[in-house]
Amino acid sequence: MKFNEPIAVTEIAAFIGAELVGNKDLQATGINEIHKVTPGDISFVDFEKYYNASLNSAATIIIINKKVDVPEGKALLVLDDPFSAYVKLVKRFRPFEPATKAISDTAVIGEGTVIQPNVFIGHHVRIGRNCIIHPGVVIYDYSVIGDNVIIQGGTIIGGDAFYFKTRKGQELKFDKMESCGRVVIENGVEIGAGCTIDKGVSGDTIIGQGTKMDNQIHVGHGVVIGKNCLIAAQVGIAGKTIIEDDVTIWGQVGISKDLTIGKGAVLNAQSGVPSSLAGGKIYFGTPALEAREKMKELAWVKRIPEIWEQLHKK
Numbered sequence: 001m002k003f004n005e006p007i008a009v010t011e012i013a014a015f016i017g018a019e020l021v022g023n024k025d026l027q028a029t030g031i032n033e034i035h036k037v038t039p040g041d042i043s044f045v046d047f048e049k050y051y052n053a054s055l056n057s058a059a060t061i062i063i064i065n066k067k068v069d070v071p072e073g074k075a076l077l078v079l080d081d082p083f084s085a086y087v088k089l090v091k092r093f094r095p096f097e098p099a100t101k102a103i104s105d106t107a108v109i110g111e112g113t114v115i116q117p118n119v120f121i122g123h124h125v126r127i128g129r130n131c132i133i134h135p136g137v138v139i140y141d142y143s144v145i146g147d148n149v150i151i152q153g154g155t156i157i158g159g160d161a162f163y164f165k166t167r168k169g170q171e172l173k174f175d176k177m178e179s180c181g182r183v184v185i186e187n188g189v190e191i192g193a194g195c196t197i198d199k200g201v202s203g204d205t206i207i208g209q210g211t212k213m214d215n216q217i218h219v220g221h222g223v224v225i226g227k228n229c230l231i232a233a234q235v236g237i238a239g240k241t242i243i244e245d246d247v248t249i250w251g252q253v254g255i256s257k258d259l260t261i262g263k264g265a266v267l268n269a270q271s272g273v274p275s276s277l278a279g280g281k282i283y284f285g286t287p288a289l290e291a292r293e294k295m296k297e298l299a300w301v302k303r304i305p306e307i308w309e310q311l312h313k314k
Helices: 009-016 048-055 082-093 291-302 304-313
Strands: 002-008 019-022 027-031 041-045 061-064 075-078 156-159 164-166 174-176 182-185 196-198 204-207 282-284
Touching: 002 009, 009 019, 009 027, 009 061, 009 075, 009 082, 027 082, 041 048, 041 082, 048 061, 061 082, 082 174, 156 182, 182 196, 196 204, 282 291, 291 304
Parallel strands: 027 041, 041 061, 061 075, 156 196, 182 204
Antiparallel strands: 002 027, 019 075, 164 174
């Protein structure tokens, strides 16, 4: 998320009650997670094993729970609970705005676009030209939709990220990470009925140009799907995964978080993907392997009773 205008790091420190260490003349231009940060961004870290990655990232201002050496030109905001401080900033600069009507006055809708009955369009949404938005679609605040997009009924775009911090010893042990990212749907995309596409925690969830999605697909927070992908029904893609261009994913495939599916890969139905896959190959099974290798493996599994019997005859 980018701020409407730069904000002095001294103001940020005072607002969250942090000790400011390092460059006190900086201006913050946005809030972002570590894998999305750009110069000027505020990020946070509260686990020591991630300190180096955070301190050496593009982030200019880092909220942290321990005093450490400050990289040149950066600032640290030191306090006990960086997670809560980050959430406090999100609530201030991207607060929840209750809706007063089905289509917000701040929404911008392009020429030739058809909005069917019972569609909800939130604040600051941008929809391009010649789109068709079918009944029952929900498009939450700040979502961006390109030209010539079709969205079938019952799809929800821009819901909150499924992202929580576990608090041990509390009755309510999961603290919600407030989402301030967006969903960006590029030109020529088609989205089936009953899909759910979550916005990024602080960056964008992106559906690339020309991609076609079937019904009942879930796309997690911060996922980036490339151009001209084909995704069949009941696929689930967990947060921050990258699907490169020209990938085909058949029905009921489950894809874990923080991984990459290479360009031109094909994932056969009901595959489970726990780790990154190279492009240009066909995959099957759980865990997904190249389809020919997986079929050989299954053939050997079927022979286990026969082999067992032969061993015990000797």
